[in-house]
Amino acid sequence: MTPERLNALTDGVVAIVLTIMVLEVKIPAEPTPEAVLAVLPFLAAYLLAFVYVAIYWNNHHHMMQSAHRVTGAVLWANHALLFWLTLFPLMIRWIDEAGVTAWPTASFGIVLLGASTCYVLLERALIAAEGEVSGVKRAVGRGVKEWASFAGYAAALPLAFVSPFLSVAIYVAVGIFWLVPDRRFVKRA
Amino acid sequence: MKTDRLNAFTDGVVAIIITIMVLELPVPHGAGMAALKPGLTLFAAYALAFIKVGIYWFQHHHLLQASRRVDGRVLLANLFFLFWLSLVPFVVRWVGETGITRDTVLAFGVVMLLCALSVALLRSALLAANEPDAPIAKVAARGRKGQITIAAYVVAIGVAFVWPMVAVALYFAVALLWIIPDRRFEKLAE
Numbered sequence: 001m002t003p004e005r006l007n008a009l010t011d012g013v014v015a016i017v018l019t020i021m022v023l024e025v026k027i028p029a030e031p032t033p034e035a036v037l038a039v040l041p042f043l044a045a046y047l048l049a050f051v052y053v054a055i056y057w058n059n060h061h062h063m064m065q066s067a068h069r070v071t072g073a074v075l076w077a078n079h080a081l082l083f084w085l086t087l088f089p090l091m092i093r094w095i096d097e098a099g100v101t102a103w104p105t106a107s108f109g110i111v112l113l114g115a116s117t118c119y120v121l122l123e124r125a126l127i128a129a130e131g132e133v134s135g136v137k138r139a140v141g142r143g144v145k146e147w148a149s150f151a152g153y154a155a156a157l158p159l160a161f162v163s164p165f166l167s168v169a170i171y172v173a174v175g176i177f178w179l180v181p182d183r184r185f186v187k188r189a
Numbered sequence: 190m191k192t193d194r195l196n197a198f199t200d201g202v203v204a205i206i207i208t209i210m211v212l213e214l215p216v217p218h219g220a221g222m223a224a225l226k227p228g229l230t231l232f233a234a235y236a237l238a239f240i241k242v243g244i245y246w247f248q249h250h251h252l253l254q255a256s257r258r259v260d261g262r263v264l265l266a267n268l269f270f271l272f273w274l275s276l277v278p279f280v281v282r283w284v285g286e287t288g289i290t291r292d293t294v295l296a297f298g299v300v301m302l303l304c305a306l307s308v309a310l311l312r313s314a315l316l317a318a319n320e321p322d323a324p325i326a327k328v329a330a331r332g333r334k335g336q337i338t339i340a341a342y343v344v345a346i347g348v349a350f351v352w353p354m355v356a357v358a359l360y361f362a363v364a365l366l367w368i369i370p371d372r373r374f375e376k377l378a379e
Contacts, residue, residue, distance in 0.1 A: 001375060008200040013208055016205060071375055072369055075243075076243075082207070086211045086239075
């Protein structure tokens with residue numbers, strides 16, 4: 001089976017996830033600097049979530065360029081990744097409601113951890129589908145970048161109960177780390 | 190007619206179905222973990238519905254991958270399938286409103302049964318539209334899994350009148366049955 005339709009469904013879901021997040025953005029209540037300041041924290045959370053979803057889409061796009069065969073395991077891993085991505089809008093709504101506090105910030109980290117775990121499972125499933133000839137396998141190698149991100153999120157979860165802003169700093173740092181799309185695949189193309 | 194646009198249309202509808210469900214999830218009120226509790230039932234319903242829609246999309250993906258042509262009957266069968274699938278977010282919303290009750294469990298079972306029946310209808314329409322030597326003719330002979338699924342939903346609908354939670358367990362059991370998608374289609378691509 002070829003990956004075209006898997007890509008089409010993923011693009012559809014990611015496009016909608018990005019768009020429903022923007023529905024949550026509130027307009028400043030009054031034309032005053034104070035009112036604008038009041039919506040800034042939510043805008044920052046929106047920006048972070050938007051960048052993260054975009055990173056997942058970019059990397060998915062890059063990886064699928066090297067994939068030629070999908071199996072049942074690939075479909076499931078991808079579907080699980082989509083599940084976690086759909087939770088981003090909910091997480092930023094909670095942060096909007098409760099502020100940058102321990103539980104919402106830690107939950108954001110759980111969603112990041114879930115999405116990155118499924119992304120790695122998708123990598124493994126794509127490699128297993130094609131075996132030794134897999135282009136994904138040659139590009140991913142040992143997956144150092146993935147493990148470093150896991151470590152970052154795992155550290156951020158307990159830190160949210162010490163200072164949520166420390167966790168946010170880790171999320172931003174890991175995001176920047178991935179902002180450059182996966183060069184391993186660009187080189188192969 | 191080729192299969193491309195039918196696939197693109199279906200993918201669009203399915204993507205919207207699985208994403209609008211997330212809008213139904215309640216935003217926790219408050220900062221603590223206790224704020225999550227009121228939404229847990231709905232969250233579980235969301236997760237189950239997400240898996241079910243995924244399974245139906247996998248089946249659609251498999252059937253169409255093995256087909257070369259579609260005709261008017263296939264388009265109609267596909268629309269019929271999408272109609273029932275589009276009711277899944279509605280039932281999830283209902284679960285959010287009233288919780289796991291006889292009526293919501295029953296409604297979920299009816300929607301699932303009609304999704305399963307419409308996939309069977311789609312399969313026979315595709316078989317009729319494709320030549321006897323097309324790949325679908327080799328792999329789409331009536332599968333036992335599909336029959337078990339339909340039977341399980343019929344039983345679940347009956348059981349829901351007395352023990353709704355048993356019906357919910359049956360819904361999960363059917364999902365487990367489909368964890369390994371139809372292998373015949375995978376082999377076909379090789």
